[in-house]
Amino acid sequence: MRSNQVTIKDLARHLNVSVATVSRALRDLPDIHPDTKRAVVELAAAWDYQPNQLATSLVKNRTRTIGVIVPNLGYYFFSMAIRGIEEAAHAAGYSVLLTQSNESYQRELTNIQDLTRGQVEGFIVSLSQETSQYEHFHRLIRKGIPLVLFDRESPELQVSKVVIDNRQAAAQATRHLLENGCRRIAILAGPDYLSLTHQRMSGYCDALQENGLEIDPALIAYGDYSQRAAIELTDELMNLPEPPDGLVAVSDRLAVGAMMTFRRRGIRIPEDIALVSFNNEPVSELLSPPLSSVAQPVMEMGRAATELLIRQIESAAPMVPETRVFPTQLVVRASSVRQVAVTG
Amino acid sequence: MRSNQVTIKDLARHLNVSVATVSRALRDLPDIHPDTKRAVVELAAAWDYQPNQLATSLVKNRTRTIGVIVPNLGYYFFSMAIRGIEEAAHAAGYSVLLTQSNESYQRELTNIQDLTRGQVEGFIVSLSQETSQYEHFHRLIRKGIPLVLFDRESPELQVSKVVIDNRQAAAQATRHLLENGCRRIAILAGPDYLSLTHQRMSGYCDALQENGLEIDPALIAYGDYSQRAAIELTDELMNLPEPPDGLVAVSDRLAVGAMMTFRRRGIRIPEDIALVSFNNEPVSELLSPPLSSVAQPVMEMGRAATELLIRQIESAAPMVPETRVFPTQLVVRASSVRQVAVTG
DNA sequence: CTGAAAGCGCTTACAG
DNA sequence: CTGAAAGCGCTTACAG
Numbered sequence: 206m207r208s209n210q211v212t213i214k215d216l217a218r219h220l221n222v223s224v225a226t227v228s229r230a231l232r233d234l235p236d237i238h239p240d241t242k243r244a245v246v247e248l249a250a251a252w253d254y255q256p257n258q259l260a261t262s263l264v265k266n267r268t269r270t271i272g273v274i275v276p277n278l279g280y281y282f283f284s285m286a287i288r289g290i291e292e293a294a295h296a297a298g299y300s301v302l303l304t305q306s307n308e309s310y311q312r313e314l315t316n317i318q319d320l321t322r323g324q325v326e327g328f329i330v331s332l333s334q335e336t337s338q339y340e341h342f343h344r345l346i347r348k349g350i351p352l353v354l355f356d357r358e359s360p361e362l363q364v365s366k367v368v369i370d371n372r373q374a375a376a377q378a379t380r381h382l383l384e385n386g387c388r389r390i391a392i393l394a395g396p397d398y399l400s401l402t403h404q405r406m407s408g409y410c411d412a413l414q415e416n417g418l419e420i421d422p423a424l425i426a427y428g429d430y431s432q433r434a435a436i437e438l439t440d441e442l443m444n445l446p447e448p449p450d451g452l453v454a455v456s457d458r459l460a461v462g463a464m465m466t467f468r469r470r471g472i473r474i475p476e477d478i479a480l481v482s483f484n485n486e487p488v489s490e491l492l493s494p495p496l497s498s499v500a501q502p503v504m505e506m507g508r509a510a511t512e513l514l515i516r517q518i519e520s521a522a523p524m525v526p527e528t529r530v531f532p533t534q535l536v537v538r539a540s541s542v543r544q545v546a547v548t549g
Numbered sequence: 550m551r552s553n554q555v556t557i558k559d560l561a562r563h564l565n566v567s568v569a570t571v572s573r574a575l576r577d578l579p580d581i582h583p584d585t586k587r588a589v590v591e592l593a594a595a596w597d598y599q600p601n602q603l604a605t606s607l608v609k610n611r612t613r614t615i616g617v618i619v620p621n622l623g624y625y626f627f628s629m630a631i632r633g634i635e636e637a638a639h640a641a642g643y644s645v646l647l648t649q650s651n652e653s654y655q656r657e658l659t660n661i662q663d664l665t666r667g668q669v670e671g672f673i674v675s676l677s678q679e680t681s682q683y684e685h686f687h688r689l690i691r692k693g694i695p696l697v698l699f700d701r702e703s704p705e706l707q708v709s710k711v712v713i714d715n716r717q718a719a720a721q722a723t724r725h726l727l728e729n730g731c732r733r734i735a736i737l738a739g740p741d742y743l744s745l746t747h748q749r750m751s752g753y754c755d756a757l758q759e760n761g762l763e764i765d766p767a768l769i770a771y772g773d774y775s776q777r778a779a780i781e782l783t784d785e786l787m788n789l790p791e792p793p794d795g796l797v798a799v800s801d802r803l804a805v806g807a808m809m810t811f812r813r814r815g816i817r818i819p820e821d822i823a824l825v826s827f828n829n830e831p832v833s834e835l836l837s838p839p840l841s842s843v844a845q846p847v848m849e850m851g852r853a854a855t856e857l858l859i860r861q862i863e864s865a866a867p868m869v870p871e872t873r874v875f876p877t878q879l880v881v882r883a884s885s886v887r888q889v890a891v892t893g
Numbered sequence: 894c895t896g897a898a899a900g901c902g903c904t905t906a907c908a909g
Numbered sequence: 910c911t912g913a914a915a916g917c918g919c920t921t922a923c924a925g
Binding site: 209210253255256257258259260262263268277278279281284285287291300302303304305318319321322323324344348349432461464465487488491492493 | 553554597599600601602603604606607612621622623625628629631635644646647648649662663665666667668688692693776805808809831832835836837
């Protein structure tokens with residue numbers, strides 16, 4: 206049962222004026238008699254008239270709405286990003302349509318399609334961990350619909366991006382473990398499909414090689430972002446003939462999975478294994494021991510993505526892709542700090 | 550720069566048919582020549598035609614869209630509820646517009662207004678912790694726009710609701726502490742404005758009175774759902790001349806704040822104070838000690854709210870408010886289990 | 894089987 | 910200052 210909302214026509218009929226006059230009165234346009242305007246505005250208030258946005262958007266060919274697709278709204282990282290996105294969007298007079306892909310390529314694709322039909326003026330997307338084809342994005346680009354990638358991006362897409370320097374951040378985290386005496390450092394690297402994973406892997410390798418350490422493929426564990434995966438992969442790592450004495454986890458959720466495994470197996474942190482992760486969720490400092498983690502300025506990143514997108518929407522000039530790289534900060538806590546035997 | 554999407558008119562022009570024919574061909578209506586249909590469908594695919602949903606919604610006076618307002622998308626509880634809502638909505642052919650009030654009454658109000666203008670066919674709302682006026686909801690009801698309240702509801706609104714038995718759940722949690730030897734039980738009760746808060750308070754009082762214990766107002770701490778509030782209130786409770794030996798926190802986030810305070814002050818859980826909370830977030834079992842918590846079937850509750858709403862949207866009959874109460878389960882972990890001296 | 898026309902609720906030149 | 914008309918992209922009786 207659709208409700209029967211008040212329309213401009215109802216107001217016009219009741220006041221014996223044309224709909225054009227009502228429209229002008231309600232939108233503060235000039236060239237309208239003060240008395241007419243007052244009458245219209247009062248009746249609109251009395252009847253709680255709300256303009257039908259479908260109609261105005263259709264006629265103006267503008268929705269002032271941007272579509273957002275993140276893998277999971279419940280992740281701390283994305284919910285903070287969305288805070289930044291909404292803030293910047295509202296400040297610029299835009300609405301935000303939030304959707305999640307649930308890490309599914311198929312869902313990402315249908316979300317793109319649904320939002321396109323709904324006439325969003327642009328997209329901010331963080332790729333699902335399954336996404337390895339990009340045709341749905343190329344279609345957007347061909348149609349001239351602005352797109353900004355956020356956090357999880359792909360080099361196959363020539364669009365604006367907002368990211369951190371993943372390689373450098375992972376190298377710093379790994380170096381930190383080396384400085385704390387680790388010599389066999391494993392990594393819970395994340396999904397193999399994401400380019401962010403490979404950037405972090407490069408940083409991990411950089412740090413090991415700087416220190417003359419070999420890269421042991423057995424210490425590199427790819428997997429999805431679920432806690433279950435972290436638990437299983439950590440078990441496998443600790444079952445190695447030479448288990449690791451340090452672990453880089455590319456998200457706090459993975460780190461928590463690893464910690465559960467360590468606890469179950471009686472492995473002490475940081476004495477037996479030192480641990481550092483990414484995202485610096487509030488939970489990091491509440492765990493025992495508190496977790497060292499790479500902090501990202503995620504709200505700012507959300508704002509930046511929105512500003513890039515809106516600039517693109519409002520610019521007549523052809524799009525010039527721009528990548529904004531944000532600084533990170535390694536927050537050191539007890540999970541990675543050890544008494545290091547001073548050598549040499 | 551709005552993109553210039555392909556329209557039905559473009560297809561019609563190129564194929565030398567009328568827009569009506571194109572429209573019929575694309576929607577699998579009968580009474581159309583197979584050849585015509587094939588030509589239209591092929592061209593639409595080739596040009597990646599996407600129907601403009603603003604136009605179809607306008608003409609059909611239906612958006613098949615429901616609006617959702619939750620206090621915070623990042624809370625585990627709400628992100629799970631949204632999973633249930635999206636699942637049920639999509640199964641019924643509806644889209645979901647997600648918004649958050651950020652616990653702000655003002656924001657809740659503008660979200661209602663924006664979504665109304667956007668012509669959602671109904672609302673699922675969980676009240677902000679600030680909400681103590683209900684005129685924005687009464688307006689919806691007067692307009693005949695279906696509304697279902699979820700979790701945080703108010704007795705002032707005669708609409709369908711999906712809730713747990715908060716009184717019974719809080720009583721059970723409190724009894725559990727009593728059985729574990731607590732005799733001075735405090736409660737982090739949540740925001741004073743929410744009726745859910747008062748229901749839980751009633752349950753807390755029930756359990757104390759059953760056991761012949763007095764209700765000490767000094768042990769009842771109202772406050773918002775922030776961790777900061779929990780930390781401060783817990784400090785105040787522990788500063789009492791006779792501090793509590795048990796604590797009921799009405800959410801895991803509050804419990805975590807309390808735990809931080811206990812740790813800082815060297816108070817042991819459960820030896821010095823036993824702790825039980827609500828929501829049973831995954832983090833509960835990872836804390837040390839693992840946290841006892843009241844589990845709610847939140848995805849199911851989201852599904853139920855959606856089904857109630859859609860039934861209302863699609864029914865011609867006048868709305869009969871229906872309240873669905875879901876069962877809870879107290880998950881007992883180490884934070885509340887003590888060796889109790891057997892008496893008598 | 895197909896097209897012309899009216900209409901969804903609004904905005905926007907254009908006359909007067 | 911106000912109204913009639915056209916139009917946004919689509920759907921839906923109604924003729925033919």
